[in-house]
Amino acid sequence: MGAGERSLLGVEEEFHVVGLETRRAAPRADMLLPELGGDEFAPELQRSLVETNTPPCYELDELGAHLRRLRTRLESVAEPHGLGVVAAGTVPLVDLTGDDISAGARYEKMQHEYQLLVREQHICGAQVHVDVPDRDLAVQVVRRVAPYLPTLLAISASSPYWRGHDSGYASYRNMIWSRWPTAGPPGNVETAADYDAMVAELIASGTISDPGMVYFDIRPSAHLPTVELRVCDACPEVDDVVLIAGLFRALVGQAREDTDKGLPLPTQRHELLRAASWRAARSGLEGDLVDLTGPTLVSPPLLLGRLVDKLRPQLEELGDWEQVVELSQATLRRGSAAARQRRVFGRRGELADVVDALLARTQGRTLSQDPPQEVPLASALLAGYRPGGYDEAVTPGGRVLPHYGWMFRTLERLGPRGMAAAESALRTEQRARGVTFGVAGPGQEERLFPLDLLPRIVTAEDWGGLTEGLAQRVRALELFVRDVYGQRRIITDGLIPPSVVDNAPGYNREGEIVPEDVVRIAVAGVDLVRDAAENWLVLEDNLRVPSGIGYSIMSRRLIRSVMPDLEPPAGVVPLEDVPGRLRAALLSATEKGRAGSDEVALLSAGPSDSAFFEHRLLAEQMGVPVVTPRDLQVTEDGVYLVDTGARTRLSALYRRIDEAELMSSRGADMRPIGRALASAVSRGKVALLNALGNGVADDKLVYAYAPDMITYYLDEPVRLGSVPTYPCVDPERREEVLDRLDELVFKPVDGYGGTGIVIGPHAERSELTEVAKAIREEPAKWVAQDMVSLSTHPTFADGRLEPRAVDLRAFVFQSQWGGYPHLDVVPAALSRVAPAGSLIVNSSRGGGAKDTWILR
Numbered sequence: 001m002g003a004g005e006r007s008l009l010g011v012e013e014e015f016h017v018v019g020l021e022t023r024r025a026a027p028r029a030d031m032l033l034p035e036l037g038g039d040e041f042a043p044e045l046q047r048s049l050v051e052t053n054t055p056p057c058y059e060l061d062e063l064g065a066h067l068r069r070l071r072t073r074l075e076s077v078a079e080p081h082g083l084g085v086v087a088a089g090t091v092p093l094v095d096l097t098g099d100d101i102s103a104g105a106r107y108e109k110m111q112h113e114y115q116l117l118v119r120e121q122h123i124c125g126a127q128v129h130v131d132v133p134d135r136d137l138a139v140q141v142v143r144r145v146a147p148y149l150p151t152l153l154a155i156s157a158s159s160p161y162w163r164g165h166d167s168g169y170a171s172y173r174n175m176i177w178s179r180w181p182t183a184g185p186p187g188n189v190e191t192a193a194d195y196d197a198m199v200a201e202l203i204a205s206g207t208i209s210d211p212g213m214v215y216f217d218i219r220p221s222a223h224l225p226t227v228e229l230r231v232c233d234a235c236p237e238v239d240d241v242v243l244i245a246g247l248f249r250a251l252v253g254q255a256r257e258d259t260d261k262g263l264p265l266p267t268q269r270h271e272l273l274r275a276a277s278w279r280a281a282r283s284g285l286e287g288d289l290v291d292l293t294g295p296t297l298v299s300p301p302l303l304l305g306r307l308v309d310k311l312r313p314q315l316e317e318l319g320d321w322e323q324v325v326e327l328s329q330a331t332l333r334r335g336s337a338a339a340r341q342r343r344v345f346g347r348r349g350e351l352a353d354v355v356d357a358l359l360a361r362t363q364g365r366t367l368s369q370d371p372p373q374e375v376p377l378a379s380a381l382l383a384g385y386r387p388g389g390y391d392e393a394v395t396p397g398g399r400v401l402p403h404y405g406w407m408f409r410t411l412e413r414l415g416p417r418g419m420a421a422a423e424s425a426l427r428t429e430q431r432a433r434g435v436t437f438g439v440a441g442p443g444q445e446e447r448l449f450p451l452d453l454l455p456r457i458v459t460a461e462d463w464g465g466l467t468e469g470l471a472q473r474v475r476a477l478e479l480f481v482r483d484v485y486g487q488r489r490i491i492t493d494g495l496i497p498p499s500v501v502d503n504a505p506g507y508n509r510e511g512e513i514v515p516e517d518v519v520r521i522a523v524a525g526v527d528l529v530r531d532a533a534e535n536w537l538v539l540e541d542n543l544r545v546p547s548g549i550g551y552s553i554m555s556r557r558l559i560r561s562v563m564p565d566l567e568p569p570a571g572v573v574p575l576e577d578v579p580g581r582l583r584a585a586l587l588s589a590t591e592k593g594r595a596g597s598d599e600v601a602l603l604s605a606g607p608s609d610s611a612f613f614e615h616r617l618l619a620e621q622m623g624v625p626v627v628t629p630r631d632l633q634v635t636e637d638g639v640y641l642v643d644t645g646a647r648t649r650l651s652a653l654y655r656r657i658d659e660a661e662l663m664s665s666r667g668a669d670m671r672p673i674g675r676a677l678a679s680a681v682s683r684g685k686v687a688l689l690n691a692l693g694n695g696v697a698d699d700k701l702v703y704a705y706a707p708d709m710i711t712y713y714l715d716e717p718v719r720l721g722s723v724p725t726y727p728c729v730d731p732e733r734r735e736e737v738l739d740r741l742d743e744l745v746f747k748p749v750d751g752y753g754g755t756g757i758v759i760g761p762h763a764e765r766s767e768l769t770e771v772a773k774a775i776r777e778e779p780a781k782w783v784a785q786d787m788v789s790l791s792t793h794p795t796f797a798d799g800r801l802e803p804r805a806v807d808l809r810a811f812v813f814q815s816q817w818g819g820y821p822h823l824d825v826v827p828a829a830l831s832r833v834a835p836a837g838s839l840i841v842n843s844s845r846g847g848g849a850k851d852t853w854i855l856r
Contacts, residue, residue, distance in 0.1 A: 006318060008056040008131040009249050010226075011067060011241060014124035014234050015074060015362070016091040017048050020084050023355035025094040025122055028083060030102070035077045040070060043102045045110065045121050048094070050074065050085070056131070060323055064242045068364065071238070075363055087124065087362040088337065089159025089173030089233030092351040094122045096163070109209060117180070123173040124234035126156060128245045129226035130252045135192035137256065138220040141227050142186045143265050144255035145248075146273060147292050149185075149217050149231045150280040151307055152244050154300055156232035157284035158337035160565065164351060166413055168565050170284025170338035173233050174277065177215070181207050185273040186216040190265065195220065217277065227252055231277065236337050236361035243327040247307065250314040250324075257314075268292050284336030287564040288557055297433070299557060301332050301576040335571065337361075342567035346406025381411055382794075387803040389789040390532050392456065394803075403457055403568075403855070410566055411454075416799050423453055423796060425562045435554055438610030449613075450848035451555055453796045455566065456806065456831040463573075463827075463854050466528070466536060466810065469720025471823040472710060474524045474812045477541060477697050478821070479713040481520050484696055485511040495712055496705050499729070503780060504702055505750035506544070506695020508659065513682035514691045519821065521697075522585050522654075522689035523549075524812040527832075529723075530791040537788065538722050539807060541703060543694040545656050548809050550614030552828040553578060553621070555851040573827040573854040579621035581813055581824055582654075588815035588822075589687035590651035601627045601641060603653040603688075605661055615656050629657075629665035634676035638685040642668040652687040659692050700783045701727055701749045728775050728782040737784040738775065741768045744784040746775070759839060761787055790839055793850065797836065805834040807841050808852065827854040 019026040027047035042051045052074065054066040074085045096119045101111050111118045132138040157170035169175060177183050182202065189195045202208050211222040217231035229248050235241045276290035279297075283289060288297035291306075308315075308328050315321040334340065344357045360367045382398055393404040400408045411419065427448060430436075436446040458466075483490055484501050491498050501507060514520060525546025527539040553575050559566070586600050604615040606628045619626040625641065633640045633647070640647040655662070663674030680686045696702065704725035707718045726733040726744070737744060741760055748756040758771045775782045792803035808831050813824040831850035832841035841847040 006058055007249055007252065008058060009063065009245055010054045010056045010129045011063065011245060012054075012127040012129070013052045013067065013070070013087060013241070014044055014126070015050050015052070015071075016086040016088065016122070016124055017050060017078065018084050018086055018091055018093075018355060018359070020079075020082050020359075023093055023352045025091050026083055027100040028081065031081060032074075032077050032083070036073065041074075045102060045107055045118065047100045047102050048122060049124060056129075060242050060246050060320055063245055064238055067238045067241055071362060084359045085362060086355065086358045087126075087158075087234045087236050088341075088358050089125070089157070089171055090123055090162050090176075091358070092161035092164065092341075092354050094163055096120060096122070106209075113209075114180075120176050120179075123159065123176050125173065125177070125230060126232045126234045126241050126244070128229040128232070128241075128248045129221060129224060130229075130249050131225065132220075132227045132252060132256070133225040135195075135220055137259060138227050139189060139192055139195050140259045140265070141252055141255040142216075142218050142220060143188075143190070144258055145218055145227070145251045146185050147266050147268050147276075148251055148307060149229070150273075150276040150289060151300075151303055152229065152247060153217075153231045153233070153277060154280040154284050154289055154336065155240060155244055155304070155331060156235050156337075157281065158233040158235055158341070160338040160341055161345075161351060161354065166342070166345075166410070166565055169281050170286065170336050170564060171233050171281040174231070174281035178277075180213075180215045182213060183215045184217060185270055185277070186218055188270065192220070233337075236340075236358055237331075237334070238364065239327055240331055240337070243324060243331055246315070246318075246320045246324045246327070247311065250311040250318065250320065253314040253318070254311060283561065283564045284338045285332065286336060286339050286567070287560040287562075297557075297561070299576055301574070304328055304332065332574075335567075339567045339571075342406075342565060343569040343571060346409065346567065346569040349405070349409050381408065381416065381801050385794065385801055385803060387792045389792065390530070391792045391794075391803055392530070392806070393794050403459060406568055407454070407457075407566065410563075419453060419796055420799055422562050426451065426453065426558060429558055429561055433554070433558075434613060435551075435558065436613050437551075438608075438612070449551060449554075450833075451558060452833055452848055452850045453559070453563065454794055454801075455559060455851040455853045456793050456808075457568065458808070458829070458852060458854050460570070460855050462536075466720070467825040469536075469538075470524075470526055470810055470812050470825050472714065472716060472719050473526065473538065473541070473706065474521060474814060474823060475821065476706070476710040476713050477524070477543065478519070478521045478814060480709050481511070481543075481691075481694055481697050482516070483713075485514065485693060486516065490709070490712055493712075495708050496702075499780070500701055500705070500727070501696060504696045504699050506693070506697070506699050508693035508695065510659070510663075510678050511691065511693020511696065513678060514693070515682065515684055517816075517819070518684075518687060518691070519589055519689070519814050519816050520691035520694055521814055522589065523582070524814070526810050526812065528720075528808045528810060529788055530808075531789045532791075536720065538706070538720055539788075540700075541698040541706070542809075543698040544690060545658065546809070546811065547611040547614055547656075548830040549578065549582070549811050549826075549828050550611075550617040550621075551849065552811075552830040552852065554617060555830070555849060559851040568853060568855060571856040573856055575828050578826050578828045579618060581826055582618070583622040583624065585813040585815040585824065586652045586654055586687070586689055588817055589689060591684070599641075599648060599650045600624045600652045600654065601650050603627055603629070603632075603655050603657055603662075605657045609656070611656070618654075624654075627653075629662060629667055629673050631668060632673060632677070633668045634673060634680050639677065639680050650686060652689060655688055655690055659695075699749050700725075700747045700751065701729070701780075704783065723788055724786040726784045728779040728784060733784075734775065734779050738772055740784075741772055743787060745787055746771050746782060746784050749781050749783060757840060759787070762839075790834070793831070793833070795833055795848075795850075802836060804836065805839050805841065806831050806850065808832075829854065 025048040029050040052070040057063040159173040221228040285300040291298045437449045525542035602619040667673035746758040790805040794801040795804040810829045829852040831852045833848040834841045835846040
């Protein structure tokens, strides 16, 4: 059979037999097999397992139909006996005894030889066979396909629970299976003769008794003219089995083509293949996987997407392309079966619920499971936890709120020592990935991005309300910036005094040259605080070069990597598409059809920038270069990236450099670039996003007028409130402020990063005297705000949980399509955490961060 011909494929599935009343593994498969009859059903090593075998198929739809037919037949025979069948790597509730081994000399010999290892084999896999009749070719295929198997294992991962406990793995079956002496990546052989000699040596050594006991992750079948995939867990979802089969057949086709071309065999080390499989078993589709071409850690959607794209020629030739793309996207949306089981467990903490869900999903049904209304009892981890105000996870009485119950069940399993170990693993991964943040100031060095272990939850209901309010606010701010650099109607109509705009630290005449129809605020970062369950307030707007998107994305990957067993019942909105949404927003500002209309670059100050790690990460994720002013040349025709003599025209620059620094920088020709770049922007030769001059709308004084902007420009009620703010430049407000020094928070109008803030209720008398003097001398440079009690969140510090104040930086992308603005509130929000005893969350002042989980 030629490489381009369509190969037959088939699947062997193993199932757990469980009691419908006990939900425990039941050693009664031998009761079912006589009623099932035929060659499509067979016993397994354990009497609580049964195997099905599909006939060979050409079409994936045909394969799926047979898988469903056999599952239905199993259920129909089992149910009258009070039994059910589960397709999963493990079943949560099982007893290990020596009495449950199936009859037969082969199984009895295995029990004698391998002892406890045999008693542990209450595990189920899904084996896929693909027709490769030539055994020399089959051995070549096995070696060439082996590097891709960890991805298939991650897709199948369905065994988080073992003997009543969460194992911490997505595929604990793989851990048990790997104890066999012949399990793991295939042997380093190149021909059928080499393979047969290796098997003969293993038999002669007494390690195995027959060729069928070679348990490599992939092997030439011992009894069929096929290559057999053996690494995968049994899957509750038939569609996951079909996806794996489709990918495996395409991988076999690619391997046959590579063999025909005489391409060399892969050279990955055996140890690295094992390590990649371990990572897949640990993480499933929820944590990073190993890309063996690096090797490096990458997100599962990226790795699976690359695999599907790589196999496109084979999938198209087989007629499977569209189906595999659709199945892979659906699998990523669902997450691994291990994660789905943890979601079910998180609702009530009952493994019986997990078994019920597995019984239903094995037959394609979905159980209706509403979250419980009762509040779980306080965790032992919360001993001594005393929030001073509104806490987002814990009630004043020390009880965990319902939507955090699942998290504390997992944390209780870990305990303080386990959490400390996870924190250590987190820091190790951060160092390995270079996740750093620079702190401004002389002699300061980069430090690890200060990330806490415990994610913060924002419910879908809360996020829906925030999304509306954030989009409304950014729409109004965009209109304000356009207005103050244009007709200045809001000033003429008396809503804002001219001095507020003209004296604003962020006001820049360069803002006047931006074309009228260009989006100015492509990326907004809006800082929010919460002082009660229902009360979110905007604390600050960041419209110049807001940072945090990349750190949010990396925070998710890090937390998922070190704690992949954290899984909320509702699931989490993923972040993998955020860089693509950012790139689309930037491209919307370009002129289609013009040279360079799809060329975007991230403009950075370079390694000296405190957030340079984020610059590199976002650029890599968007597939665009990071450039500095020294890399650019501006001509009459446009802006060019100059690289080793070649020039690439750029249509858009994502600006992550301060505009003052940009204006004083020199370009590739060593001439000042700022004015020339501004001129190119004014002539429509390049889009600079965010635009110059945006700072006029995000200083502390202009913030006081944001609610008025919303009603003025949009004629809508304000959906998201602001903290009451008092401009000290206003004589009446100033006198009120000076009378309330010990009640208010004082901020310099041009302050940044939390510098200069004086919190009245927490300040010394001398500090209040100094700030009063400064206000009297230069009132236009100060604003005062009502004191807001920031919500707190459990934070792991010094081996225990402490309540720490948090805020939330949310990001809004703005694009323009067909002449109309489009607002995209992305789920890559970053929670910032204040140090102990402080309300200032900025990292430059010792603050940290949390991964923020927007629930589905």
